[in-house]
Amino acid sequence: MSAFSPTWTLTPLLQRQLVAIDRCVGFLEAVDLNTDWRTDLRESARLQDAVSSLQIEGSSLTIEAAFRLVDAPPERQLTESEQEFLNYLAAFDAIDGIRGDKKYPVSRRDLLSLHGLIVREVRGGYVNAGRLRDSEVLVGDRNGEDVVVHHRPPHSSEVRDHVDALMDWLGAVKSHPTPAQIAKGRLDPWVHPVIVAGIAQHRLVWIHPFLDGNGRTARMMTTLLLFQRGYDFKYLFDLSTYYNKNRDRYYAALRAVDTTGDYTPWLEYFLGGFAYQLWGIKVRAQKLGRGVHAVGAEGDDEEG
Numbered sequence: 543m544s545a546f547s548p549t550w551t552l553t554p555l556l557q558r559q560l561v562a563i564d565r566c567v568g569f570l571e572a573v574d575l576n577t578d579w580r581t582d583l584r585e586s587a588r589l590q591d592a593v594s595s596l597q598i599e600g601s602s603l604t605i606e607a608a609f610r611l612v613d614a615p616p617e618r619q620l621t622e623s624e625q626e627f628l629n630y631l632a633a634f635d636a637i638d639g640i641r642g643d644k645k646y647p648v649s650r651r652d653l654l655s656l657h658g659l660i661v662r663e664v665r666g667g668y669v670n671a672g673r674l675r676d677s678e679v680l681v682g683d684r685n686g687e688d689v690v691v692h693h694r695p696p697h698s699s700e701v702r703d704h705v706d707a708l709m710d711w712l713g714a715v716k717s718h719p720t721p722a723q724i725a726k727g728r729l730d731p732w733v734h735p736v737i738v739a740g741i742a743q744h745r746l747v748w749i750h751p752f753l754d755g756n757g758r759t760a761r762m763m764t765t766l767l768l769f770q771r772g773y774d775f776k777y778l779f780d781l782s783t784y785y786n787k788n789r790d791r792y793y794a795a796l797r798a799v800d801t802t803g804d805y806t807p808w809l810e811y812f813l814g815g816f817a818y819q820l821w822g823i824k825v826r827a828q829k830l831g832r833g834v835h836a837v838g839a840e841g842d843d844e845e846g
Contacts, residue, residue, distance in 0.1 A: 543700065546707040548741050550805035556737075559813035563736055566820035570775055573827045583826065585612075587780040592630035594782035595761050596623065598789055603627055622664050630758065633659045637766040641774050648712055648770060650705050653751070656762050661755040674701050675753045692793075693800055695750035704749045712742060712767065735771035739764045740812035744799050761785075778823045784815035 550556075575583075593601075593608045603623040611624055612631075620628070633656050640646045658672030681693040696704055715733040724730070733741075746760035761782055768774065785792040795811035798804075 543703040543707060546711045548805050550809055553806060555810050556813060559817050560734060562817040563820055566824050569824055570827060575827060575830060583778050587778050588631065588634050591780040591782045592627055594786040595630060595758055596626050598786050599757055601626060625664050629660050629662050633762050637769055641769045642772045643770060644772065646770055649709055653705065653763060657752055657755055657759045660758050660762065665754050670753050674751050679750055681750060692797055701749060701751050705751055708745050735768060735773045736813060736816055737809060739767045740809050741805055742767055744796055744808055747796055748800060779819050781815055781819055784819055
């Protein structure tokens with residue numbers, strides 16, 4: 543199977559979005575937040591992200607119920623929606639350890655581990671947690687007795703190769719070459735971490751590597767890649783809520799790539815959501831912040 547080589551155009555809109563995102567990142571790295579406020583904001587963002595990601599897939603769990611579940615877990619058996627929510631929080635905890643570890647080689651094993659956490663003890667997770675699918679699937683919507691097919695994912699025999707090709711690409715675009723390598727004529731393969739995360743999310747949804755839990759796992763892998771590349775935004779961002787506000791637009795943006803192979807429209811949507819969410823975080827941080835402290839040269843690393 544050939545290597546994965548996505549194509550997109552760095553449009554003026556994408557350039558403006560990247561500038562806006564990086565300006566917000568710089569501000570969040572510099573702002574001095576009260577520790578208690580930061581903890582509260584972080585937990586609120588994670589709970590909202592988890593609930594929104596589940597609602598995209600049809601969960602009826604509300605944010606109010608989610609807060610109650612965390613504050614006072616019931617003694618009764620959990621509903622499936624409640625278990626899915628706690629699974630999502632467990633997946634968040636699992637990726638915390640690689641925050642900023644740019645040398646960490648993200649692999650298929652990480653994808654399988656996240657999937658295993660996300661579908662544990664829910665729906666098909668009892669049998670298929672952390673396992674690539676071995677049968678065929680269709681992606682579509684039910685219209686009465688009919689099913690409108692939107693996407694036919696690759697044959698199950700090709701899934702592992704597609705996943706590994708994506709992982710190879712993720713590793714190849716992670717770092718800038720050294721000055722010595724550039725002097726010898728090596729091209730710079732580095733791709734901005736937010737663009738990488740957006741491409742990875744679509745590609746995983748397109749591959750549909752699991753029988754269930756693909757959307758949730760793809761969105762969590764997006765977060766993992768951002769954390770690993772140093773774009774953790776002090777854990778304060780919540781992207782799934784942006785998708786959940788207009789699910790039709792979210793799915794339409796994803797499917798546009800399926801039709802044309804061009805990632806540009808999806809990336810403009812994806813980065814637009816990022817810029818919007820980060821602007822909201824910046825406004826909240828400005829209200830709660832105690833000032834901006836000097837930031838060291840920590841950002842002058844291989845990521846550029």
